[in-house]
Amino acid sequence: MEKEHERQYLEKIRKTAQAGPFLPDWESLAKKEPPQWFGEMKFGIFIHWGLYSLAAHGNEWYSRNMYIQGREEWEYHRKVYGSQKEFGYKDFIPLFTAENFQAGEWARLAKRAGARYLIPVAEHHDGFQMYQSELSRWNAWDMGPGRDLLGEWKKAAEEEGLMFGTSSHRAEHWFFMGHGREFDSDVKEPMAKGDFYWPAMPEPEDHMDFHSRPYPSQEFLEDWILRCCEIIDRYEPCLLYFDWWVKHEAFEDGLKWIAAYYYNRAEQWRRQAAICYKYDAMAAGSGIPEIERGVFSQTMPFVWQSDTAIANNSWCYTDNLEYKSVRQILTILINVVCRNGNLLLNVGPKGDGAVPERDREILEAVGEWLQVNGEAIYGSHPWRIAGEGDMAEPEGAFTDSQKIAYTRADIRFTAREDNIYAFVLAYPEDGQVTIHSLAAPESLGEQKPKQERMAFGEKIKSVQVLGSREIPQWTQDQEGLHICTRKVRSQLPVVIQVSKSGF
Numbered sequence: 088m089e090k091e092h093e094r095q096y097l098e099k100i101r102k103t104a105q106a107g108p109f110l111p112d113w114e115s116l117a118k119k120e121p122p123q124w125f126g127e128m129k130f131g132i133f134i135h136w137g138l139y140s141l142a143a144h145g146n147e148w149y150s151r152n153m154y155i156q157g158r159e160e161w162e163y164h165r166k167v168y169g170s171q172k173e174f175g176y177k178d179f180i181p182l183f184t185a186e187n188f189q190a191g192e193w194a195r196l197a198k199r200a201g202a203r204y205l206i207p208v209a210e211h212h213d214g215f216q217m218y219q220s221e222l223s224r225w226n227a228w229d230m231g232p233g234r235d236l237l238g239e240w241k242k243a244a245e246e247e248g249l250m251f252g253t254s255s256h257r258a259e260h261w262f263f264m265g266h267g268r269e270f271d272s273d274v275k276e277p278m279a280k281g282d283f284y285w286p287a288m289p290e291p292e293d294h295m296d297f298h299s300r301p302y303p304s305q306e307f308l309e310d311w312i313l314r315c316c317e318i319i320d321r322y323e324p325c326l327l328y329f330d331w332w333v334k335h336e337a338f339e340d341g342l343k344w345i346a347a348y349y350y351n352r353a354e355q356w357r358r359q360a361a362i363c364y365k366y367d368a369m370a371a372g373s374g375i376p377e378i379e380r381g382v383f384s385q386t387m388p389f390v391w392q393s394d395t396a397i398a399n400n401s402w403c404y405t406d407n408l409e410y411k412s413v414r415q416i417l418t419i420l421i422n423v424v425c426r427n428g429n430l431l432l433n434v435g436p437k438g439d440g441a442v443p444e445r446d447r448e449i450l451e452a453v454g455e456w457l458q459v460n461g462e463a464i465y466g467s468h469p470w471r472i473a474g475e476g477d478m479a480e481p482e483g484a485f486t487d488s489q490k491i492a493y494t495r496a497d498i499r500f501t502a503r504e505d506n507i508y509a510f511v512l513a514y515p516e517d518g519q520v521t522i523h524s525l526a527a528p529e530s531l532g533e534q535k536p537k538q539e540r541m542a543f544g545e546k547i548k549s550v551q552v553l554g555s556r557e558i559p560q561w562t563q564d565q566e567g568l569h570i571c572t573r574k575v576r577s578q579l580p581v582v583i584q585v586s587k588s589g590f
Contacts, residue, residue, distance in 0.1 A: 104347035113370035122359035128203035133433035141438035146401035175273030188440020190243035200450035201457030204250035252326025384482035459554035463508035525568035
């Protein structure tokens with residue numbers, strides 16, 4: 088866009104944001120109800136794919152790390168591609184042809200995995216837009232594959248009945264290429280708005296210092312607002328996801344304008360939409376809180392989302408992925424859902440867009456489990472307690488790669504209609520399980536006040552194991568609900584359905 092066009096677009100954004108029903112202030116935005124569909128769907132797929140997928144080394148921060156002298160990626164880049172002056176990050180663009188990318192193949196795989204919504208990254212920290220843009224020529228439509236990749240994702244997702252969202256990680260681009268200025272590389276002056284590496288400012292010593300200097304400039308902030316609203320207008324996403332650095336105080340005012348603009352536009356589309364954010368970047372109630380690679384320790388009174396990757400060491404495809412097991416992914420899903428959250432599981436196409444075989448295997452295995460046990464996940468809600476047992480998950484971000492030795496005592500709960508679903512995270516070979524939280528009601532009268540006793544209902548009507556034809560033997564006494572099966576065998580979590588009208 089020319090400057091006059093950008094000025095007119097900013098004016099349109101301001102007018103739409105001020106027209107209501109949502110206004111660019113937290114008091115107004117906090118009245119935004121989360122989409123009903125979000126709380127019911129529970130499971131989505133995140134997609135990280137870009138120029139960094141061609142390098143396929145280290146992780147999705149390759150564009151930053153290849154310019155930090157002494158880092159392993161610095162040495163790797165010089166060995167494989169040559170000096171950063173002769174072959175910089177921008178030189179991956181002609182190699183990014185997406186020759187094996189088929190959006191429909193990915194959407195069908197996401198659906199087989201049991202996902203109900205899809206969120207591909209529109210622009211990552213590296214600044215390359217995976218969509219058609221009028222704000223910068225450094226995009227997949229004008230360069231590289233010559234395709235509107237985000238548009239292809241949207242079309243394929245909707246054809247498969249998946250809700251479509253997208254993410255912008257543009258805020259971090261303020262500093263992401265800054266290390267390239269520290270030596271003779273292709274990241275150099277003159278540099279102006281519109282250049283691929285612009286603005287390449289010094290990186291904060293602490294990424295979690297949300298007051299760090301140099302402060303993002305007004306020029307950069309306006310460009311960020313324009314890019315976000317261009318995505319909103321062109322692709323009409325049902326979810327808009329931001330990474331962590333929008334928590335920086337410089338983005339707060341712009342974030343309010345973007346949120347009001349987005350929510351008002353969604354009202355015009357007659358579509359339920361929401362913004363996903365991290366680290367209290369937005370006021371409570373104005374969007375959907377995120378925890379990266381982690382969970383809350385208890386059930387929350389609001390819907391939220393945990394985003395994690397299929398591998399522990401990267402969000403994009405690389406040559407050294409440390410994959411999570413299917414059991415680990417399902418356990419994370421269960422621990423999130425029982426606490427009133429959704430899981431957004433990330434996968435990464437290869438540089439050419441192809442599906443990595445291990446990703447396919449894991450996603451299809453997750454989908455097979457959900458075909459059997461999905462009624463305990465989709466449309467469920469938290470029960471009176473999230474779970475019982477000796478092994479508690481660590482709370483907070485970046486904790487879900489820890490391997491926890493669950494036992495038969497570790498059980499999680501959801502509820503739906505007249506059913507309670509008990510997820511036995513490590514089903515024992517002898518088939519003997521006791522659910523202490525479902526002790527006989529009369530016994531609770533001796534131990535708990537009346538209001539807690541009533542919460543657990545009365546006698547149980549039936550017990551069954553989802554996916555099994557075997558009718559379990561069960562008894563209920565003061566210790567709990569005792570269940571015995573003889574044929575149930577699984578290395579994955581097993582779901583026991585407990586039915587009684589009135590739960």
